[in-house]
Amino acid sequence: MSQEEQLILSSLNSQEKLHSQSFNYQSVFLSSVIPDPTNARFFPCVFIDDEHAKQFVNRKLSKKDLMNIYYGEDRVLIGKSCIINCLKYGSHEWKKANQTIESIIELGNNISVSELIQVPTIYPLEDGKYQVLTGHRRFFALVYANGLGSSSQFKIYDNKPLLTKVKQFQENASREDLPQYGKLQAFLSAMMEIDSFNNARLKIGMKKLTVKETASNLGISMGAFDNYNVLTRYPCVLEAFQSGLSLSFVKVKKVVLSVEAEYRSKHDKSVLNITDKKQINQEIKQLLSGKKTPTKAKKAFKFKAIQSANTLKTLLTSDVTTLDIGIDWDNIDWQDHDAVNNAMATVVEYLETRATSQAT
Structure with missing residues (x-):
């Protein structure tokens, strides 16, 4: 049994509810908070000391100097009034980081002149530091606006929440500014947690969460839950969004379902095996990459069900x-x-x- 399942099992045995963790609001130094590297909002970053950030802004330190001081190659350096993209120039990661940096700077500038409406959520670690649960972009923006040595208000859980990825997804799913890939990645992480939760429930004689209960715990409708399930069914869809695919979830879902339906009809299949799914994955990949144009589904002649x-x-x-x-x-x-x-x-x-x- 994994450590995660053991924690869940312990919580279930003590009748702890799924989202019953207690919390409070208090001011915390930003230097004592670290981001979650598994979060969809995360990118490889290093925080710059306020004095070094000031020297960089005043041109007393160069980008190369900071990269040497903070071992910043292939990372993003973040400090007061400066964010430096040190990822490989022109790479997909570099471009993606630039988009995130733009939104962080915009939010940081807003924070400088107004209050942050929704504070980031954190929980304590064993070494006295805190880890970001939700609000990574807001946390980065606070560092950019006020510096690493400043303090800010946070929502702090007393302990690490039982299902951290589920909580992260709840926030990510409702945010329009999060890229589609981030949402799909967050959904997969949340579903892995729910799978562990269900396995723990089975071990103490309880039933798995129903589909309706799962959707409810994720904070989405049944329709949205179906969309996410379809879109995460094939790896090529996530890869396409990660590479910058700009189509809406609805359009991509139609592509996936259309390819599946055509494949089932062509091969007279009601249940798809691993080989079938690999072939479908390739066909979807070609369509999403523009290497293959979608074929118009042939209309079939239909007969009313015959009883006699x-x-x-x-x-x-x-x-x-x-x-x-x-x-x-x-x-x-x-x-x-x-x-x-x-x-x-x-x-x-x-x-x-x-x-x-x-x-x-």
């Missing part, structure tokens, strides 16, 4: 176009799926009614 064996026999052995049921067979457009489907529905309904009356 006599109806089926009549359809297979008789010329139903001779039936006097008000259908002008000579003028039916056989390329019009709706017209043909409606005609067949009329035929089946007539034959089913006749079969029922004959049986009685």
Whole structure:
């Protein structure tokens, strides 16, 4: 049993509720707070001492100097009034960090002239420091606005919350400014925690959370929960968003479901195995990367469900176009799926009614 499951099991045995952790609000020095490297908001960063930040702003220290002092290569240096991107120039990580830096600077400038409406959430670590639970961008902005040696108000949990990733997702899912990749990544992390939670429940004779309960604990609707499940079903979707895909969740979900439906129809599959999913993943990847254009799904002819064996026999052995049921067979457009489907529905309904009356 993992340490995480042991903690959950202990909480369940003590009848502790899922989100019942106590907290308070108090002022904490920013230098005693560290970010969570597993959070969707995190990027590899090093905090700069206020004096060094001042010297950099006044051009008494260079970027190279700070990189040497703080071993800043492939990291982002953050200090009062300065954020320095030391990731590999032009790389995807460098570009992504730049976008985050812009939003941090904007928020930091706002903090300088007004109060922070929603304070970051932290919890204590064993070494006397605190770790950010939610509000990473706000925490970075506080350092940028006021410096590492300043203090600020935080929401502080008495202990590390039982399901940290679930709490992080609850916030990430509701924030419009978080990139789609960050939201999907946060969802996967939260679901891993919920899986551990469910495993712990099973070990003490309890049932797993239902889908509705899971969605409720994540703080999202059933529809949104379905969206996240579909979008995290194939690795290529996360990779595409990580690489900068700008399509909406709704459009990408349609692509995924369309490829799945086409594959099921083509291969007559109701249940997809690992090999099937790998193939579907490749097809979705090609579509999202623009290497393949989506094929228009062929419209199928549909028959109403047949209950009577006599109806089926009549359809297979008789010329139903001779039936006097008000259908002008000579003028039916056989390329019009709706017209043909409606005609067949009329035929089946007539034959089913006749079969029922004959049986009685």
